[in-house]
Every structure is written in C-alpha cells, then in structure tokens.
Amino acid sequence: MLAELGFIATFLAFLAALYAAGMAFYSVRVRDDRLLLSARNAALATFPLLTISLGALLVALLSEQYQIAYVWNVTDPNTPTFFRLTALWGAQAGSLLFWSGIMSAFAFGALLLNWQGQRRLMPYVILYTMLTLAFFLSLSLFFENPFERYWIMPDNSVVKSVFALGGAVPPASVRLAETANGLNPLLRHFGMIVHPPLLYMGFVGFIIPFAFAMAALASGDLSTNWLKATRRWTLLAWVSLSLGLVLGGRWAYDVLGWGGWWGWDPVENAAFLPWLLGTAFLHSVIIQEKRGMFKVWNMFLMLGTFSAVIFGTFATRSGLVDSVHSFARSQIGFPLFFFWFGMTSVSVGLLLWRWRRGELRDERRLNGWLSRESLFVLNNIVFVMLFIAIFWGSFGAPIFSELVMGTTITLGKDYFLQVTPPLFLALFVLMGVAPLSAWGVTSLRRLGKALIVPTVLAALIVGLLALTQPAEPLALLIYGVIALSGTVALWETVRGAAARHRSLGEGWYTAFTALVARNRRRYGGYLIHLSIAILGIGALGSELYQQETQRTLAVGQSLELGGYVMRYDGFLGGQVAEDGRIMDIAQVTVLRDGREIAQLRPRRDFYPNAQGMNTMTIPSAHSTLENDFYVLLVDWETISARSATFKVFINPLINLIWWGALLLVIGTIIGMYPEDRPALATAKAAQPSQLAGAKA
C-alpha cells in the first residue's frame, strides 16, 4: 500500500512538473494568463504530491516494511528510530527523492512569494524549475525507484518491482527482517539529521536564483528585478550550503577518525565549488544593484553556480571520481551528465544571445582601481581562480591524465595546500580592504587612514595568539591578515554605532540595534565577514600546528603531547549497544599540569550485520577554545587488553571553526531579515506591470 501510494504520488508529481513546464512555455507563446495560472497550480501541486511520496517512504522506514528494497537496504530491526528518519536520505534512491522534495518546496515558496511582484518572469521560472524537477523525478521513477519491492517469482528468482508481477509472491517478512542490511555505519551520526538536508537545501536552493536569471534572459527583463526577487533565496541557499559544508567537516571529525575536518576529498570539493561561485555572485550582485555594472558577469556566475551544483551531483552520484562519499554509484551517471551538459549549453547560449544583442551593456565603468567595485572585481576573480584550482585538482587533472595519458593520478592534500593558500590569503586581504573603499573613487591615503584602527585591533589579536599558540613569524602575519578582515567588519559596526550614540544621544545598545535595523544587509554582511575570519583562524591554526603521536601503552602507562599527559586506565571489550553494534572501549585520563582534566573513552564500533565497511573508529576529545585533545583507539591486545595503541592529536583553535559557523548563520539571518514595511511597499510599487501582453 505504502509503495503504491508513494510511487503514484511521485508519478503524479512528475506529470504535474512536465505539464507545468509545457503549459508555462505555451502560455507565453499564446499570451494567455489563464494557461499560466494553470501552469502555476500544477507546479504548486508538485510539493504536496512529493510530501506524500516522502511521507510514504518515511512511514515505510519507521514501520519496518522490509519488502520495500530501499527499507531493507538502509535499516534493520536494530536500527534506532532516529536513524530510521535519517535513512530517508541514507542511500541513492531515497536521497534523490528527498532532493526532488526539497526542490519542489523551494519552487512552491518562490511561486507563492514572488508571484505578484515578478509576473513577467514567472512563466520562465516555472519552465526552468519544473523541467529540472521533472528530470530528477524521472531518475527516481526510472532508475532509482525507492518504492520497488522484492518479489519471488514462480522460478524462485527474486525480482524488484513496485507492483506485483504475475505469479509473484512476497518474501517472508521474518526472513527479510533477518537479512536486512542496516544503515551504512558511516551515516550513523547525529549530524546526519542536519548535514545532508542542509547540503541538499544549499544545492537545490540555487535553482531559484538560477531560474530567475534564465527567466530574465528569456523574457528580456534584464533590469535588477531578478536580483531583487532572488536575494533572499540566494542567501538561504548559500547559508545552507555553508552550514552543510561545515557540518560535513564536523561529521568527518567525529566519525572518520583521522583527526581532521577537511580532507580535500573530491566530494567535499564538489560541494565547495558552487559555494565559491555563489559567494562571488553574492558580492558581485551588489555592484549591479548599486552601479548598474557586471550584468553579464552576474548572469554567468549564477549560471556557473547552478551548473557546478549539477556537475557536483553528477560527479558524486556517478562514481566519476572515487571517494568515501561515492556510496551511491548507479546507472544515473549518463542521464545526469547529459542533463548537466544540455542545461549548461542552453543557458550559455541564451546568455551569449542577449550579450551579442547588446542588451546587457553596463551603465558605468570602473574609474579607480581602489574603488569598491574594482576590489569586488578582484574578489570575484580570486573566487574564480580558486574554483579553477579546486576543479582542476578534483576532477580536471585526474580525468585528463586518465583519458589522454592513460595514467591514473590522485591530486590530494599536497596539491591543494600548494595551490590554494595564496588565493585564500588574497581573499582575506580583499575582505579587509574592500568594505573600507568607496563606490566610484577611493584614494590610497583615505584607505590607509581607515585601516589604522582595524590594523591595531588585528595586531592585538595576533599578540594574543602568539602568547597562547605555537606560531612562526609567517604564520603570525597570515593570522594578522585574516584577523584584519574581521576587525574591519567589527570596527565599521562600532564606528556606525558610535556615530549614532554621539549625534542622536542614543544609548549604546539602542544605537547598535538601530544601526543594524537600518541596514540589515550591510551589517549582516559584516557579521558574516567576522565569522569567516574566525573560521579562517581556526582552519589555519588546526592545519598548521596540529600535533600527533601514536604509541602503544600498557595499563597505567602514560604519553605526553603538547603539555598534556594521557594515561591508559583500562579497557572495556565487547560491550553490546542497543542497536546491536559491539563496542570496544578504552578508558583514558587526560592530565595537564599534574591535574586531571578529563576522562575520555575512544572506541571501536563493530557492526555485525553491515555489508562492506563494518568497523568505525570513534574518537573522544577534550575540547577547549585553545585546542582539542583528540584520541583514537587504533589497536589493542586482543586477549588481555593489557596494552592498547592510541593515536593522539592536538588540534589548535579547531573549535573556532564551529563557533564561526554559528556566527555565520546569525549574520545571514540578519542579512535576510525583511526591511521595514514602507520600504517594501515602495519596492512593490516600482515593480513592472503583470504579464506583458497577456489576455486579461
């Protein structure tokens, strides 16, 4: 029943998406508003339909319907309820349906919220979003169907099909439950409830600004309407992707057991690539709004961002480049590749067509190389250079060398740490300088003067780091550059509040809140800059000054690392958890200056029923703002457990990464928060008329 319900709802959503796309296109051809309304309603219907499909799959997971192949594959009777929920996106078929569900939710929201203001763009927005949705639903229906069930045929062969085939009988429930796979051990982590949904929201969310950009190109409304309509959608997608990336790092830190949070794995990079172009877009778009410049460039960036999303999806899900994430190889590689190629080609063609017609001419030109717009251009170029370097390392070089030279190569951390640091440093320099420059023309003298206080503040931070952290002069200089990007944001905010405090006599708190409320976008942006600076300091410290050692200790013996002492106290072997995994746990005590500061329990989990990777090394850490003392249980004497081998890391400043991410969310919420109502009313009044030329 659940399988039929889910499948039918998915199929209806697929038909609705196709109908909406076709009808939206036709409504423009015949200029009939009623047809457009019909297209809109069909597009809106995809969301409730896919909610039903996802609901059906979720109920099947929770109620242990093992006849459904997907349920059998990702859960077993020992799976806790929490992981039954996360199993919804725990493998290819479920995650694809979930992806489509999120896409339909974004389309639903955009159609409802932007319908009145952007009616001329809407037919094309429907066309692009629904064609993309229909494509992904076709993958769910024809290649990776999560509702297929197991059937035993009269000749005793087992087949998968949604509906019962002639003479087929379902396998015995008990037998199915006994043999069920269970969730991939890698995915049994609390972060799995938020990491994949946020990453998908980040990926899928860019469909809205992309569809609006293409709608602007298709309709000829090349004003800033599409930018205004999509600013918050872009920010929502961007912050989701940012958080998805950071939480992915946290998951790797907690689960993969290698002491780090970013491994330059191709799939991590595949998610980072659209983030780079999306971030460039968020900056560049300000120039078009303020100065009427970079129209083609903004279109190109948005097109590139969504193209990178689809390419990343293709690379991840097709197994194009192997990695720990490529758990979901299947037959969808070719369809995804053709979709990516077709979508990118059509979009580039449309952009070039408008460009050649001269409809995307900029209204101003760059005057001074130190003006804010010039620095934004530099910022964009650095983002694109980073994109190229990371794309080349992750996909370009391995594919090129294999196809052209017949040699398989891996470009790993070595490559990325040689190529990207100068570019990241350049970005932090620009982050520090650009907010202080003025639109139009800025003099070096004026810029230098504005940098004095932030530089002093940055120097204080560097001094603090030099006192508390191991650091060499070059590292301190880099810390300083990163800190400057944050202190500029901080100082600009303080300066604004101080001006209100002085001129209006407001209290400091009122002055600060009023300042932020008057220009949420700017001060939300500053908070984001501050958060990126904090995150950058954490990333640099944990990367440059990580210490590690591996020792075998007998019970009662200790090791020393970075001022800490770790004593091996004992071993608890063969502990069985509620979900059936067997845990071997070491007990250690961490001391500093002769004082006990923490009891840690690093462990090894064994999943008896899991296929493939069935052992997980789970670290245990003592965290402070200064550093993490992070312990892994590597091995132990199997019979007596009198000795065990530990790998111990000290990760300086790593917790700044997580705190930085939290600030980033707050900054984005401030930036996204709607302006005061009068301003909205004015903006609405300035919108163009409804569907041009439509029959009433």
Added chain:
Amino acid sequence: MKNLLRIALSLLVIGVALSAVTLSAYAQDDPRRPVTDDEVNAVSKKLYCPVCENITLDTCGTLACAQWREEVRLLLSEGNTPEQVIENFVARFGDRVVGTPVDPTLRALSLVTPWLLSGLVLLGTAIIFLRWRKEGGAPTPKASAAQPSASASVRSLETYRARIEADLAARR
C-alpha cells in the same frame, strides 16, 4: 675426567666466543633499526591507499592498508629514507598513490595548469575591461561611500519599461 672437563669447558668458552663474534658481526651487518609508529605515520600520510582511492594510508582501516603500513615500517627499518619509501610505492602502484605526481610531466601538468588557466581568466578579464572602458558605458559621476548611486536600478527599469512599450507597440 679432569681433562675431559677442561676440554668441555674450553670448547664451551670457544663456542660462546665464536657465537658472540658471529652475533656481533651479524648485528653490525643488519641495518634494521626500530621504527616508531610516528615515523610510519609520517610517511603513510603522504601515500594514498592504492585500493580505496582518496584515503591516505595512515587513516585507511582496511587490512591491505595495515599490511602496507607494516611494509613502510620494514622499508624504513632497512635504512630507506621516507623519499625512497615513497618512490618504492610509486614504482609499484603508479602516481595515484601520492598526493601530487612524482613523474615530472604529470607533476608539471598538475601544478602549472591551474595557474595557466587562472592567468587566462585574468587576461580575458583584463581584455574585456579594457575593451569595455574603450567603448565606454555612460560616464560615471563621482560618488562617495556615503552616496552610492541608487539611480542605476531605476535607469535600468526605465530602459526595460521603454522596451516593453516598444514591444507592445510593435505588436499592436
């Protein structure tokens, strides 16, 4: 009996002396030395698992990788430098086991290409902007930070409206 005992003791002393000399000579010839886990990990960190791609040897949990780590330990204990151990692995498994290829052509291709491509982007951007400046948009009035131009979007909206009117007029 006494003589027999003396002979036996002499033989024992000679035997012990000979074995000590032999053991000492063997010990001098044996280049193996104890290698710490940290030394093994330092080399393994630079090697990628030849089976599970994109996972470094020091973190890979498979049995094969555990054996390869022991091989690293053996090679180091035999007096090989970390570079020689890496070369040994590259010779057997190819450039895929290192984070940046050792082969000069592949290494150059890997490291230079992103900068070449970035250079092309910079060049392209410079050409576009130089051409763009030469052809010119509307000249820019001087603006200060306090007064960012708000007229750009209004102007583009006017242009857009004018085009809609023209489109409509053409269809009437």
